[in-house]
Amino acid sequence: MLDAKGGAESSSIARVQSGWKKFKDLLPFLESRAVSLPMKGEIYSTCVRPSMLHGSETWPMRQEEKAKLLRAESSMMRWMCGSKIEDRAPISTLRTSLGDIPAITDQARNGRLRWYGHVERREDDDWLKKACNLDIEGRAPRGRPRQTWAQTVKDDLRDLNIDRNMAQDRKRWRAVHSRGSLTRCKRFR
Numbered sequence: 001m002l003d004a005k006g007g008a009e010s011s012s013i014a015r016v017q018s019g020w021k022k023f024k025d026l027l028p029f030l031e032s033r034a035v036s037l038p039m040k041g042e043i044y045s046t047c048v049r050p051s052m053l054h055g056s057e058t059w060p061m062r063q064e065e066k067a068k069l070l071r072a073e074s075s076m077m078r079w080m081c082g083s084k085i086e087d088r089a090p091i092s093t094l095r096t097s098l099g100d101i102p103a104i105t106d107q108a109r110n111g112r113l114r115w116y117g118h119v120e121r122r123e124d125d126d127w128l129k130k131a132c133n134l135d136i137e138g139r140a141p142r143g144r145p146r147q148t149w150a151q152t153v154k155d156d157l158r159d160l161n162i163d164r165n166m167a168q169d170r171k172r173w174r175a176v177h178s179r180g181s182l183t184r185c186k187r188f189r
Contacts, residue, residue, distance in 0.1 A: 019052030041098030
């Protein structure tokens with residue numbers, strides 16, 4: 001779902017709402033004191049988080065979308081751990097207690113870079129690759145241009161210090177773009 005001007009605001013709102021719906025469906029399990037925190041983190045990572053990140057590979061991710069996802073995830077983690085904001089427990093501590101869950105924005109970035117690798121490995125005359133590299137002619141409107149998917153990927157590559165030509169080798173690309181994130185519960189792999 002994209003907005004009329006090419007943004008992903010409505011899509012991020014819909015995905016956060018979907019994540020909350022799934023979270024509330026699993027709430028009896030996720031707030032139970034009989035279940036260990038790492039098990040809650042695993043259930044969250046496999047059931048709730050994918051519903052929040054569905055389709056995020058194609059979002060031109062701005063700071064507002066990142067903040068929405070992080071706020072929702074922080075609230076859910078506090079709820080699972082039984083922590084209140086007044087307790088001032090850092091979210092990093094909650095992530096560790098839930099089984100070293102990486103930040104949702106890191107997982108969205110990895111999905112975006114994985115998708116970018118798929119697109120880059122396609123043939124040059126493929127319609128998807130042409131659409132991603134499409135330059136729109138004409139005058140640009142006044143003001144700062146909106147964040148694009150290509151700009152988001154370019155920023156991700158710069159932040160991780162990755163060369164875009166590495167995407168041609170699938171195994172190498174997978175190792176390079178996922179190196180910056182923590183793995184989920186290692187004992188379940």
